Amino acid sequence: MSPTSTALVATGPLVFITGASSGIGQSLAARYYRAGYRIALVARRANEVQAWAQTQGLDPARVGVYGADVRDIASITAAGRACIEQQGLPDVVIANAGISVGIDTAIYDDLEVMRSTYETNNIGMAATFHPFVAGMCKRGSGRLVGIASVAGIRGLPGHGAYCSSKAAVISYCESLRGECRPFGVKVVTIAPGYVATPLTSENRYSMPFLMQPDDFADQAFRAIEGGVTFRVIPWQMGVVAKLLRALPNWLFDRALAGRPRKNRKTQ
Template sequence: MHMQPLVFITGASSGIGQALALRYHQAGWRVALVARRAEVMQAWAQDQGLGPDRCLVFAADVSENASIINAAEQCITAWGLPQVVIANAGISQGMDTGERQDLAVLQRVMAINNLGLAATFHPFIRPMQACTQNTDTAPLTLVGIASVAGIRGLPGHAAYCASKAAVISYCESLRGELRGSRGQQGIRVVTIAPGYVATPLTSKNKYPMPFLMTPEAFADKAYKAIQAGTSYSVIPWQMGVVAKLLRLLPNSWFDRILQGQPRKHRDPS
């Protein structure tokens, strides 16, 4: 019997991660859902009619290496190697470097958004490399969820912008490392940079969010980009155009545009 393909998704308890899980389920994939809130994922899976033959739930914290690596190893033991691994877990918190306690904000954002991404990929790389020795295997893909916020720095958003810029560079480095040599197809590395998506992460933003997308619309476009193996995609495309223009602006012009604009709010906690 032909086994349905498997996708492993972190940050799958809400927002983009949950929407991606639903899109893959609709396409006939088995889904391994990973987040700290196992009960939320389990309840969602039941609501969607996803039984234990189509969905596995793992409670894990990507900021703790042992936790996410253990979840990945459990997934491989139970269902085999995923064809697609999506490192989606991430947080966004405003910070002020002048406030000493906000250094802890930066540390936590980097621990989840960057180290968590690497720890998510780590347990799959060697098994995937072993599989890609066989050129008949289906493409194996690692997906990093970045953000257009990683393209230029925004006031009050230093932690998040820096972390997502790091995701873009990290995935680019990893793509070069895992590219196949002659006779080998290699492991595909895909970077997806969302614009504004209506999720709990963006719901507290107090500034305009142009081209705001629903999670479902984003997930559909991301699914297609991942299946195509597109190395880097900004979704929606309109934000890609804006991002390119902002990247080309001289610093003096960019600073002038941002002058007087509201900054990302600090976390009151």
Template sequence: MNLVFITGASSGIGQALALAYLQKGWRVAVVARRADTLNAWVQALQKTMVLDSEQVGVFHADVQNTDSLIAAADDCIAQMGVPDVVIANAGISLGIDTAEREDLAVMKQVMETNVLGMATTFHPFIRAMQTRGAGTLVGIASVAGIRGLPGHAAYCASKAAVISYCESLRGELRSSGIRVITIAPGYVATPLTERNRYPMPFLMTPDAFAHQAIQTISRGTSYRVIPWPMGLIAKLLAGLPNALFDRLLTGRPRKHRHSDR
């Protein structure tokens, strides 16, 4: 039975991906800071789904803590084996104002979670996958990584880094049998987006996103924006001259600062 390892699985996209894989009969290793939330979720699932006692593994880790995350990965390998698919999904979105001194620390937090956390998620599995000659590493990026948005500098920069990082890693591992896949969601209705103060076109549910993401992973597509209409918009935005892009952003509400309520 295939195994998938998913970070940030206590809510939103991560939890939807875990559920979708379970429904397909996969074994699932779920990882999050809130192990109690994960355990409660698994217990609730057992009341509605027939789950093998070894089908779900719950691991506690903070993706900002390198040792914690590597320990969770090592525990997963020891208890469940080397995953077939590793999904680095955990991420945070916090608005910043670079004029504010305290927001530099917030930007550091976002970068450490979204970028270094992804590299740390992949790290413990690469050698074992190379030895096996197969495996899939999936980085969850964002369309926000394609062009910068007001107030969103930390998140946009982190997701742009994710896209480039996964592209670099894909080239490095191409001959090893390991696939590296980048998935860039548009707007998904999760706790990450619920406080946004601007329109979110093509907003989709986590379950709908998970269904399309799993199809992308199974096909081995190297890069995909989900949903596809957002992909078309992303391509258009990427090709716009700066002057025109800046004009389009005029009057657009900025991402609220992390301290705003």
């Protein structure tokens, strides 16, 4: 779980990122590294993250890799504590790990898919933040970043688990923001639209304004550094989100009629 001992001598700001083995998490890691940050990367597949860091030629003194599963509270909180011990208290914590699987409430096995989605996207996020909140508040600075989704704005057919989990991310981060504000700690909610990652590669429907992960990471980095409280990326999806929120239910339902559902776990 611990990084190499050389990480102890590195200096500079530190970012802690979950779900760093691929997609958005990996691109965020690369973006923060280029900006001069030390990076603490968390993933179930820690060996893959180590291999990626070596392939990219990253300085081992600036990289810590921790193997943990965000669904396991003991595992992810231990990774956070190990990061503090080995690399120090982060300046930025990005709870990025998440899953997206379609469900059908009429199918019994899909209830377990819903449980797993909440364990990953919601409990996992709170457990990711937990080791750092008290220290950041005592220090009087820091950023806690929750990766939500435009899908959290309104419920989409076949997306009941994912949409509701991301709606919960938005509300949770809003609550946490109010709790941390008096102590100088910022809570940032980033809501991506469609990003070309393994999560979206099997979608059976159109994905307007599809972004590449590196482009998303660049915009997210600027938003987080700028201290925004909530940002939809790209901005075009922000407009779409506002329109969806404003639609009356009858028109929203009609607009989505016949839209392909997200693949279930067994599809």
